[in-house]
Amino acid sequence: MVDLTTSYLGIRLRSPLVASAGPLCRDVDNIRRMEDAGLGAVVLHSLFEEQIDLESEALDSALSGGEESYAESLSYFPDLTAYNIGPDAYLEHIRKAKAAVRIPVIASLNGVSTGGWLRYAALMQEAGADALELNIYDLPTDADFSGERIEAGYCDLVREVTSRVHIPVAVKLAPFFSSIPHIARRLDDAGAKGLVLFNRFYQPDFDLQTLEVVPDLTLSHPTELRLRLHWVAIIYGKVKADLAITGGVHSAIDALKAMLAGARVAMMTSVLLQRGICYALSMKEELAQWMEEHEYQSVHQLQGSMSYQSVSSPAAYERGNYMRVLSSYTPRDH
Numbered sequence: 001m002v003d004l005t006t007s008y009l010g011i012r013l014r015s016p017l018v019a020s021a022g023p024l025c026r027d028v029d030n031i032r033r034m035e036d037a038g039l040g041a042v043v044l045h046s047l048f049e050e051q052i053d054l055e056s057e058a059l060d061s062a063l064s065g066g067e068e069s070y071a072e073s074l075s076y077f078p079d080l081t082a083y084n085i086g087p088d089a090y091l092e093h094i095r096k097a098k099a100a101v102r103i104p105v106i107a108s109l110n111g112v113s114t115g116g117w118l119r120y121a122a123l124m125q126e127a128g129a130d131a132l133e134l135n136i137y138d139l140p141t142d143a144d145f146s147g148e149r150i151e152a153g154y155c156d157l158v159r160e161v162t163s164r165v166h167i168p169v170a171v172k173l174a175p176f177f178s179s180i181p182h183i184a185r186r187l188d189d190a191g192a193k194g195l196v197l198f199n200r201f202y203q204p205d206f207d208l209q210t211l212e213v214v215p216d217l218t219l220s221h222p223t224e225l226r227l228r229l230h231w232v233a234i235i236y237g238k239v240k241a242d243l244a245i246t247g248g249v250h251s252a253i254d255a256l257k258a259m260l261a262g263a264r265v266a267m268m269t270s271v272l273l274q275r276g277i278c279y280a281l282s283m284k285e286e287l288a289q290w291m292e293e294h295e296y297q298s299v300h301q302l303q304g305s306m307s308y309q310s311v312s313s314p315a316a317y318e319r320g321n322y323m324r325v326l327s328s329y330t331p332r333d334h
Contacts, residue, residue, distance in 0.1 A: 002291045003298035004284065006040065008242050008264045009131045009168035009194045011104050013040030015284055016299050017255060020246045021045050021108045021133065022269035028093070028100050030277060037280040040265065041104040043133050044097065047090045049111030052120060087120060091127040098128035106131045106170075112138040112153075114160050125165045134161055134192075135172040137199060151183050155190040162191035170194030170244065174201060180231050181238055188239040195235070196244040196267070197228050219270035224248035229261045236262025236307035252286035262304040 006016040019042040024030045026045050034042055090107075097105045107129035111117055121132055136157060140150055154171075162169050169191065175198040177183045184195055205216040225248030232243050245258040246267035255266035271279060296302055 002288050002296060003300070004288060006264050006299045006303075008041070008244065009106075009170060011041070011130060011168070013104065013265065014038075015040035016259060016263075016265045017280055017284055017287070018244070018265045018267045019043060019272065019280075020267035020269045021135070022273070024269065024272055024277065026093070028096050031097050031105075032100050033277045034272075034280065035101040035103050037277050038284040039103065039280050041106060041130075042097070042101075043106040043267065044090075044094065044108050046108040046110035046135050047087060047120065047124075049109075049113065049115070049117045052087050052117040053115070091120075091123055094124060094127035094129050104130035106133050108133045108135055109161075110135040110137055112136055112157070114157055118157075118160055118164060121161050121169075122164045125167050129167060131168045131170065131194075132161070132165060133170045133172055133194075133196065134158065135199065137174075137201075139201065147178055151177070151186060154183065155186050158187055158190040158192050168193035170196055170242075172196040172199050172246070174199045175227060175231070176201075181235055184235050184239050184241070188241045192241050194242040194244060194264075195239065196246055197231055197235075198247055200224075200247050219273060220247050220250075222248050222250045222254060225250075225254050225257065229257055232258070232263050233261040233307045236304045237309035252283045252290060255283060255287055256290060256302065259299055259302040260304075260306040262307040262309075264303065 004015050006013050008016075008018070015038055017039050019025060019031075019034050019039050021043045022045060024034075025042055031042050094105060094107055105128070107124040107127075109118075109121060109124065109132060111134075124132060134157070136154055138150070138153075158169065158171055171187050171192045171194070173180075173183070173187075173195060187195065200220060202215070202217055204213045206212075207214045225245070228245045228247055232245055236243060242264040243262055244265045244267055245261070245263040246269075249255055249258060249266045249268040250271040258266040268280075291297075291299075291302070
């Protein structure tokens with residue numbers, strides 16, 4: 001029988017299939033079903049910096065007896081209490097999830113600054129979270145902010161969080177850095193125990209009738225996996241932090257590709273929303289069947305076997321593949 005166990009953030013998991021942060025993880029019953037379906041761990045939906053700040057502003061408003069205490073910028077945010085549970089309820093959700101399942105429960109904290117909201121990292125640890133995923137969703141819009149300054153802010157935030165907790169911290173990255181291997185190494189040095197590639201930035205659309213900006217949330221597609229495979233294969237072996245792939249994992253084959261590139265775990269949400277939580281069980285069975293047919297005894301054997309670690313000149317290899325792809329297409333007569 002093949003060994004499907006893996007290690008992520010120093011935690012032993014029974015399977016490399018992990019539920020990523022998403023709406024399904026807001027329900028403890030769903031988390032139980034995820035455990036029953038064979039998932040190795042769950043990442044809870046995010047608690048946002050703005051939610052914590054908003055609750056703090058509300059308390060200040062109540063104490064100040066009606067004074068103008070809300071910053072103007074808060075009016076730009078949606079009703080976060082309707083979207084998500086508040087900070088205290090989030091901590092209680094961690095406790096309930098930990099009491100309901102044996103698989104690791106990873107809390108998610110979403111923010112960009114180094115403010116007082118970071119105290120919730122320690123509170124999440126106290127509530128029982130096995131690890132913390134720091135989701136830095138920051139879209140640069142100021143032309144005066146250099147890439148170096150933005151990267152320094154990421155590293156400062158990671159140092160701040162890791163100084164407050166002893167549980168492992170993973171960082172969820174966007175794919176838009178000028179040098180992904182460089183920022184990966186900097187975050188590794190700053191104390192990140194894991195790097196999750198990649199965050200999916202949700203671009204809004206324009207409504208031409210109302211001339212308004214409208215949110216447009218689309219689920220991931222398997223073609224998105226290629227970008228993740230590419231960079232995980234490049235980074236593998238260059239950092240001590242464990243690597244995770246999220247976005248585009250829709251089948252056992254996708255999960256296998258993630259392992260071959262060098263990921264410790266393959267995270268998913270969209271496919272569970274589309275096909276149901278029980279589909280994870282089929283993925284796990286297909287993963288084990290493929291490994292047995294191809295004479296792999298463990299997930300550990302898979303991990304990184306198709307990474308760039310064994311390529312003497314990765315840059316030249318990339319150029320060669322680039323030219324090969326461009327020359328492979330044959331136009332058809334119409």
